[in-house]
Amino acid sequence: MNVLVTITYNALGHDILPAFLDCIRAQRDTDFTLLVIDNASTDGTPDYLRSLALPNLRLILNDENIGFGRACNQGIAVARELGATHVTFINNDVEFGPDLIGGMVASLEASGAAGLSPLITLFDQPERLWFATGSYRWNRGMIPYHDLIGDLVTDLPASLDIRATDFAPGCCLVFRLDTFETIPGFDDRFFVYWEDADLSMELKKRGLRIVTDTALECRHKVSVSTGGSFSDFSIFHFNRGHMLFVRKHFGSSALAFVLPVAFAKALLNVLRRRMKPSQLAVWRRGIASGLAS
Incomplete structure (x- = not known):
């Protein structure tokens, strides 16, 4: 069983939750629990979440905004409690087709990696890449770099679907749950941003791989929930x-x-x-x- 962990904070104002939940409802593989963790939203998001009629929905409504990484750690704890085999961290500002969730789990198991990301495109320009693989570069101050960002999806070399990557963004990322027996989870000093880069680096130090399956795809509304990259x-x-x-x-x-x-x-x-x-x-x-x- 797979636990899908998504974190909300004043999500109604961005008008992203209904489309995200439609994508969840459309999944063909339904062997998952959707865990929504709300970080003390003030825009009515908690009431909206309570009103949802989803049979596989579980809620955690935090009394304060504890940040993204710490909330994800709550998700890992719930996955253990439920006896899950996998945990997927997925933003609610992404949209995707009906085979994504099950496809990610199957691809991860076939790859033997610790974690797996799909190909991620820009929501407003789905023909262009946001993430395929990533690397850390000293000439960019060790800021995780999306290697082919902005390139056309059709320009992606078609030699293989599974590609090794030094890091993967946390907006859509599945792990085997036993990975978190090797590392404790996300470093909650990172309130938002960098927690995924840090986790990827911790895995790399321990010889654990993250891969991208470019045959799977989701579309990302980049930074919509944080006011844009330059707020x-x-x-x-x-x-x-x-x-x-x-x-x-x-x-x-x-x-x-x-x-x-x-x-x-x-x-x-x-x-x-x-x-x-x-x-x-x-x-x-x-x-x-x-x-x-």
Whole structure:
């Protein structure tokens, strides 16, 4: 049995839950429990969730926003309690076809890997890739890089479906539950962002593989639930997590290289008008928080 873990926070305002739940209802393989964990939404999301008539639905309604990674750890605990064999972390800002959930479990078992992601495309441009494989690159400050982001799906080399990847985003990712006997789960110091990169790195250090099955696909409404990639919230937490990740895995000495790269990236975003000049203060607060945590 597979436990699907999805985290909500003020999801009604983004109008994403109904479409996500339609995709869940349409699944041909129904050997799963959908666990929705709400992080103290204030927009009526908890009442909406209570009203749902889904036979395989289970709810956790947190009294405070405990963050994405810590909520995912709640999901791992419930999966153990239910005797599940697999746990799938899936954002409610994705949409997918009726064979995805069962297909991911079957593909994971055939691959022998610890975790598996489908191919992920941009929701508004489903012909273009958001994630196929990922790598960590020093010239990008060890920010997890989506290797073929923006490329056409049809340009993806067709030599194989299963591809090794150094990391996979947590928006749609299945694991064998026994993986979490080797690692404790998500590092809950990462409130949002980077928790998936950190988990991927922990697996890599232990010789456990994550793969992508490019024959499976979902479509991602990128950053819709966090106000967009360049909201104050996203800028703060992304840069805070960046500093935590680098310090944890590469040591404080690596910051001498990473910090100038991160600053140059922030300036470039201002010059390209992705960030407002005033948001450099938010960037600095995120960096400072990550260095102090």
